[in-house]
Amino acid sequence: MTDEISKLTEAAATAAPALDRRGREWRATLLRAIADELEARREDIVAVADSETSLGGARLGGELTRTGYQARLFAEVLDEGSYLEAAIDHAGDTPMGPGPDLRRQLVPIGPVAVFGASNFPLAFSVPGGDTVSALAAGCPVIVKAHPSHPETSRLTFDIMWQAAHRLDAPDGLLGIVFGQDAGAALVADPRVKAVGFTGSLSGGRALLDIVGAREDPIPFYGELASLNPIVVTAAATRERGTQIAEGLVASITASAGQLCTKPGLVFVPSGSAGDSVVARAADLVGQAGAGTALNDRIHAAYGEIGGRLSRLPGVSLIAEGSRSTEGPLRIRPRLLSVAAAELTADATEECFGPATIIARYDSDTELHDALGRLPASLTGTIHAEPSERDRITELAEVLRAKAGRVLFDGFPTGVLVSWAQTHGGPWPSTNSQHTSVGTSAIRRFLRPVTWQNAPQFVLPPELRDGDAGVPRRIDGRLRLPR
Amino acid sequence: MTDEISKLTEAAATAAPALDRRGREWRATLLRAIADELEARREDIVAVADSETSLGGARLGGELTRTGYQARLFAEVLDEGSYLEAAIDHAGDTPMGPGPDLRRQLVPIGPVAVFGASNFPLAFSVPGGDTVSALAAGCPVIVKAHPSHPETSRLTFDIMWQAAHRLDAPDGLLGIVFGQDAGAALVADPRVKAVGFTGSLSGGRALLDIVGAREDPIPFYGELASLNPIVVTAAATRERGTQIAEGLVASITASAGQLCTKPGLVFVPSGSAGDSVVARAADLVGQAGAGTALNDRIHAAYGEIGGRLSRLPGVSLIAEGSRSTEGPLRIRPRLLSVAAAELTADATEECFGPATIIARYDSDTELHDALGRLPASLTGTIHAEPSERDRITELAEVLRAKAGRVLFDGFPTGVLVSWAQTHGGPWPSTNSQHTSVGTSAIRRFLRPVTWQNAPQFVLPPELRDGDAGVPRRIDGRLRLPR
Known part of the structure; x- marks a missing residue:
């Protein structure tokens, strides 16, 4: 050879x-x-x-x-x-x-x-x-x-x-x-x-x-490896929670979650508006069919890392995709939840496939503390309302330090090939x-x-x-x- | 700490x-x-x-x-x-x-x-x-x-x-x-x-x-580390051998040879014109006073590597700077010589200080074989006559693959700070x-x-x-x- x-x-x-x-x-x-x-x-x-x-x-x-x-x-x-x-x-x-x-x-x-x-x-x-x-x-x-x-x-x-x-x-x-x-x-x-x-x-x-x-x-x-965090502000949650939940689940399940820019962690505020977003996302994940892993290794890792994540203290599995689909190498979409304050380094491991953790936060302080503990990613995304200028500015600065692409009111999957694109970020994303x-x-x-x-x-x-x-x-x- | x-x-x-x-x-x-x-x-x-x-x-x-x-x-x-x-x-x-x-x-x-x-x-x-x-x-x-x-x-x-x-x-x-x-x-x-x-x-x-x-x-x-090879063609040797010898020794002894771009290896053709260049360079090195090393480590390494080089098979010491200067950390300029055909990897180790090896070559084939064995450098230099277009083109291509700066009819020491400068090259130079x-x-x-x-x-x-x-x-x- x-x-x-x-x-x-x-x-x-x-x-x-x-x-x-x-x-x-x-x-x-x-x-x-x-x-x-x-x-x-x-x-x-x-x-x-x-x-x-x-x-x-x-x-x-x-x-x-x-x-x-x-x-x-x-x-x-x-x-x-x-x-x-x-x-x-x-x-x-x-x-x-x-x-x-x-x-x-x-x-x-x-x-x-x-x-x-x-x-x-x-x-x-x-x-x-x-x-x-x-x-x-x-x-x-x-x-x-x-x-x-x-x-x-x-x-x-x-x-x-x-x-x-x-x-x-x-x-x-x-x-x-x-x-x-x-x-x-x-x-x-x-x-x-x-x-x-x-x-x-x-x-x-x-x-x-x-x-x-x-x-x-x-x-x-x-x-x-890339976690691709998304932050949803309280105002965005109230204004367009359903739309965000739908966009999120579409982004998680695209190509059975086997995309480097799949959002693996989503910060959603505590409280009733946040609860609705999570409930809607959980519904959609529950209805989603299983996808198929590209190979044995991804299939095995998805099961193993997914299991590890769901057994972490404070983490709970809140929705899982349909069991009805048949065939080899099936991977079912999963939505997990944790309090942002309890988000440990263990919970920020990339799970390649259609799994995402929702981290619920009580305050901007709690959110920023949690963001500060994250590894770097290819992307970071903010969903906010136009009125929240100071909050957006601050979040954009935090995410810029942790990512190569900062998105606003969108989802990170679907990377346009163009002159101004960046698909890279600090270690471990690249x-x-x-x-x-x-x-x-x-x-x-x-x-x-x-x-x-x-x-x-x-x-x-x-x-x-x-x-x-x-x-x-x-x-x-x-x-x-x- | x-x-x-x-x-x-x-x-x-x-x-x-x-x-x-x-x-x-x-x-x-x-x-x-x-x-x-x-x-x-x-x-x-x-x-x-x-x-x-x-x-x-x-x-x-x-x-x-x-x-x-x-x-x-x-x-x-x-x-x-x-x-x-x-x-x-x-x-x-x-x-x-x-x-x-x-x-x-x-x-x-x-x-x-x-x-x-x-x-x-x-x-x-x-x-x-x-x-x-x-x-x-x-x-x-x-x-x-x-x-x-x-x-x-x-x-x-x-x-x-x-x-x-x-x-x-x-x-x-x-x-x-x-x-x-x-x-x-x-x-x-x-x-x-x-x-x-x-x-x-x-x-x-x-x-x-x-x-x-x-x-x-x-x-x-x-x-x-950088060896900074110089190639002198037979025509350049004949046309302006003295000038090349003088420029070379000035470049070797500047800052007592303690420059990253000091030429450490010079290819000079065999024969009488080449002999004259080498003799003139040897004279100038013999007349040059000792310089002072910047520190103990450089002083010791210069002695050690210089000794090692001069003991290599086929390598001979042909000139050494004046012994008369006094003081600590003195390093004396040295000119060594070897046949290009006998130039081994051992002889291409950087000797930081005012030492240079002259490699004598009998033919373009021998020259190119020897160049092919060299490690990469910050610089590579060609001294040739304007009429030698094909030879210059070929040498420039060979040196470009081995260096970040290719010079013509000059010496590599003295790195201008400017927009178009490159001070870098393939490993081990950078x-x-x-x-x-x-x-x-x-x-x-x-x-x-x-x-x-x-x-x-x-x-x-x-x-x-x-x-x-x-x-x-x-x-x-x-x-x-x-």
């Missing part, structure tokens, strides 16, 4: 400079060809993914649309070119003496290992955001396929490979491996220069240990200062290089004299292309 | 949101006040630094100029504002359905621990680049003072503190600790959110292990995708946050509707302020 990995990483290392030399335009063409080809094979892809996941055709069709969209969006990023952070400081006098001509731009970091996620067999897997952002950056990619959808992985890999080879892509542009040992070997391989990972905290930690033991530690971008969704995800696979007093022919086209067609900072001043 | 550290980090954590709220304008004022105050106390600072380092008044005066300059440059970065990477995606239809209003900007990461370096008691120490880039980002800083210049550290800390307090800065904006244990405790402290470190590979590795053992691993920006010199150093201490459907009053000023006075990406299009 090590031989097989070495062959792949060697090919990727050889492809790396070639892929860089092809330039932005070629890579944009590649990404659009990949998107076109995925779209052209929509029926096949959705059918295979449907046969080996429990997500259903509608969700998988939407996910394929998103997968093509994000490949095309990175093509736009390449067209536009400001991701290069191109800068030119002309030679001249400085307070420290004469300065040389310095030209800086981001360059590809080298071959990237991408770990596919179980819950998005397309958009966070072989043809997913990590892969297309790394290819956009100019980095060859070797994907470690997720064992929950091997055939979807193979099919989408073949489709991407064909699209790439029709464009005469360098060999080694794309590779794929299967199995945990192959994944570990990939992360340890000296030719791999960065890792993109979406998965569990324990899996992420294990890979991070491999990174730490390398002779040259490399960037590891892990998207790990371990990086970057996003794994949206255009700036490309920054993870780039590093800066400065050329000093370089002849024009050595410079990348974007750093040569004259208009380069990309935004550049020239002698400190940002300039847009003509 | 742990109590003392906790008090400092607690104060820093409390100061963090306050410092952020003060806004860019206040922080720019702070940085300019710090620069003014450092300049105003120039004589005192240089005198104290001169009394406890061996760098001399001229170098220290220049370093103070640079230190003030970089604080002011980060004030300009704040004025200009594109470091925020502000982006607004308005709500609207997307291929995945209706999209929300998303607004993204970088926010301060939280309290930062900065480890002062011995070789720049000002510019890479208490008032140095890490400190001012973190303050610019909006992060409180606790500096671990370098034991080689405690009084300079105390004095510059007091000056910065006074400047800050005259501006009514939040308590906890700046802290200082002394001693290795205090430094380790700082890196382990849960309130510290990033580390800036300039020092040895072993020191960096030890701190990185502490980071890895934290419950929440944090970004560690280490600037560690472990990051960032620079520690120049304006983009600020990115190390920031993380992205997105606000979704936020009311205007919650947003940072730069993300509100209307002209915000900073460059922003609006619906994917970069726009400069009016």
Whole structure:
């Protein structure tokens, strides 16, 4: 197996400079060809993914649309070119003496290992955001396929490979491996220069240990565990409690709760208005059918963590989804409740699946004390009324410190792929200062290089004299292309 | 001691949101006040630094100029504002359905621990680049003072503190600790959110292990070991060998070789022109006086590593600086020589101080084989003639893969602080995708946050509707302020 990995990483290392030399335009063409080809094979892809996941055709069709969209969006990023952070400081006098001509731009970091996620067999897997952002950056990619959808992985890999080879892509542009040992070997391989990972905290930690033991530690971008707290104020509870309860349960049960942004903890005020919200949510959860876990591991963990949570002191199970559905790997939605004052660290463990804890709070002080004890998340959400300006401001500041995305009067599931998106937050939600969704995800696979007093022919086209067609900072001043 | 550290980090954590709220304008004022105050106390600072380092008044005066300059440059970065990477995606239809209003900007990461370096008691120490880039980002800083210049550290800390307090800065904006244990405790402290470190590979590795053992691993920006190879082509050797030899020896002996960008390995072609270059360099090294090590550790390591290098098979000592100088901690410049074909990994260990190995090569193949075996560095340099386009192109590509700055016909010491500078490279030169010199150093201490459907009053000023006075990406299009 090590031989097989070495062959792949060697090919990727050889492809790396070639892929860089092809330039932005070629890579944009590649990404659009990949998107076109995925779209052209929509029926096949959705059918295979449907046969080996429990997500259903509608969700998988939407996910394929998103997968093509994000490949095309990175093509736009390449067209536009400001991701290069191109800068030119002309030679001249400085307070420290004469300065040389310095030209800086981001360059590809080298071959990237991408770990596919179980819950998005397309958009966070072989043809997913990590892969297309790394290819956009100019980095060859070797994907470690997720064992929950091997055939979807193979099919989408073949489709991407064909699209790439029709464009005469360098060999080694794309590779794929299967199995945990192959994944570990990939992360340890000296030719791999960065890792993109979406998965569990324990899996992420294990890979991070491999990174730490390398002779040259490399960037590891892990998207790990996230609680995604929601705070509902008393005023919002009174004004639109039913609507909030309905939105919440829809968000909890979407994709059977197997989304990184599923709200796992909801603060609802004590008192009768709060009681109504909780009762309505409990009704809806009680009526909800069981979903299907993506794999054995998620199924087992859902049962185990769910059981652990419900046995914690002060925590009670207040609703559970219908028992009537049949079949393997069923996971039933669960609503738990606890007093915010009794919310311990044990109760803030992520339970991947359709489970949520409602934390009832008596006062803003109690709420803020509890928020202060929470781990960081990908998202934090506030439901409040427009009149509550001071409360909203304070909550937004608290949640901003604990999350990468702060939402108002919405629900965190459904992450738009766009320029201003952030899907990342402080540990344990991610371990990086970057996003794994949206255009700036490309920054993870780039590093800066400065050329000093370089002849024009050595410079990348974007750093040569004259208009380069990309935004550049020239002698400190940002300039847009003509 | 742990109590003392906790008090400092607690104060820093409390100061963090306050410092952020003060806004860019206040922080720019702070940085300019710090620069003014450092300049105003120039004589005192240089005198104290001169009394406890061996760098001399001229170098220290220049370093103070640079230190003030970089604080002011980060004030300009704040004025200009594109470091925020502000982006607004308005709500609207997307291929995945209706999209929300998303607004993204970088926010301060939280309290930062900065480890002062011995070789720049000002510019890479208490008032140095890490400190001012973190303050610019909006992060409180606790500096671990370098034991080689405690009084300079105390004095510059007091000056910065006074400047800050005259501006009514939040308590906890700046802290200082002394001693290795205090430094380790700082890196382990849960309130510290990033580390800036300039020092040895072993020191960096030890701190990185502490980071890895934290419950929440944090970004560690280490600037560690660098060989800074120079390649001289046969044509350049013939055309301007003397000039190259003179420039080289000046670069090796500057600050007694105690610079991260000191060239440690120089490829010179075999044959008579190369022999002349080596002979001239050997003459100059032989005439050079001994320098003084900044501390015992550097003095001992220089002797030890230098001895080890000169005993390697095939390596010979060809020149050594004058024995005549007296005093403690003397380190004598040394020129070693080896055949490029015999250049082993052992011979590419960084020897911090005025030592350099000349590697003689017989052919381009031999040169490229040897370059392929080198570890990565902060810099890589090519001396060639304009006619050698193909050779230059190929060498530039090889060095770019191994360095963060590629120089042409110059020497790597003397790192200009500017917008387009990169002082960083692949491991072991740094472990990051960032620079520690120049304006983009600020990115190390920031993380992205997105606000979704936020009311205007919650947003940072730069993300509100209307002209915000900073460059922003609006619906994917970069726009400069009016």
